[in-house]
Amino acid sequence: MIIVVFFLLVSAMIAYGITYYLEQKAKQHRIKIFLDGKRQINFNFFHEVLGGFGKGQQREIRDKFEDAGIYNRELLRYYTPIKLGLLALSIIAILFFVHETKEMMLSFMAAIVTVIVIPDMYLAWRKKKLIEKNSRQLPYMIDMMSVCVQTGMTLEAAFRYLGDELKSFDKDLCYQIRKTSDAAEVKGMEAALVDLTKRVPTPQVRSFALTLTQNIQYGTSVAPVLSDLAEDFRNEQILVMEEKIGKLAAKMSAPLILFIMFPIVILILAPGVTRMMSGN
Template sequence: MLLTYLCMIAWDSLQARLKINNVIGSSDQDQKKLKMLNSLVGAVSFNHIENKKKLISAGIYSDFIAKTYYLFKLVPLGLMLILIFIFYLSSTIDLMWAVVYSVFSVLIILIGPDAYISMRGKKITKRISGRLPFLLDLMNVCVHTGMTIESSLDYLSREISTVDENLGYVVYKTVERSKVVGIEKAIDEFHQMVPTSEAQSFAMTLKQSLQYGSSIGPVLSSLASDIREINIMDLEEKIGKLGAKMSIPLIVFIMIPIVVLIAAPGILRMISDA
């Protein structure tokens, strides 16, 4: 993890210096370094597009990590397995412990990052979905000032990043894609990046307004209120389940000690009388 972090910092600093040198000139040396680094990274890059989608859903937007994702998993795993094999040959550990350590290495190094990214992706997707009412209210204000849907998304993609980086990135990518494939296709891709029912309602509302030219301001306000009500209902449902979840700790940590305290004196008297 530390090596990945250091490599990512080096990659970002090289790209930043290259952009600065492109403005002030004399960037040939950095261009060669970046080209060489790209060739080295490209040689060990596997399934780059799919990795990038998973990392973006988890809030990790570095292209360097997407390209070297499998590299930073397979290299530590290979080193760990070689180390275990050396310890086994030197009779430091027996065969059973070598197998146990190998299985744990595979679980932690190979499967662990995927599980973490999947869990983090679900959490961020849920958080973005919960922040959609905030985006809808801001879009409603922009539309009432005379801005179009495209211009309001373009403006909010820059401003909303100060409040929520993940939501700002999703809106920014939607705006960038709209310049290439059109706004309707970009809205569909927004729903693909945030696969929730709230995002689907948001996408359908925007597409309906674009297709039929209907007034979108009141619809955005109504949709924001509906999503807030759904979030409140989900919170109330979690609070309702809290009582059932607390019953097991209540039995284990309170009821059982009380039973022991009540029964212990009688049991001690029976033992002493015997």
């Protein structure tokens, strides 16, 4: 009887210990969830407040970032607030450290140009370089699309496939292809190709879009046409490179005259001039 009571007491103590341990763990877990949720709420509030500045220009800023090859949409939330914050700090620093009126006006103009104009100029420069790079890479994408069409894929399926497979080759061209594929599912391939020519306004992209549009409208075989188009684009790139090489000789003439011809003339004339001066 005593042994049974002892085992019952031990079992009750073990059960109580396990229950107490589990309750403490559950309590700690609830506290952690509450604190993490509070931090997340505060962080989201910070996001909303900071991202609220310039909210009316979010679409325009997003288009600028995407055209420049910056696809992280979290960054565009802070683009306008950071610019305004830097401008405010610059104005405060000028008011504290610059006292003359003329220098203050020049400093204000320099701050406005540096904070407001230069970032937009940088995005425009990146957009131009990105368009040129996409045009250079276009023949390789056209060759892959020609192979996809020859295997029996439709144009929509080829765009969707290349939008996934081109990530390791060129993320910027892949983004344009994937965006065209998504637009084609919503408003049709012809409208998506028109949007592509607006995002990448080059003669090569317009020729590519026109070729696909003719295939959609008239049902012509597009695979051999795409192969010929890619070959034409490569030949055009070779001609442009040869033209740049041909212009290089004329561009090198000015440095040659400045840094080689003038020193040679000085070296030739220097001994005679030195003897004349020493003779006098």
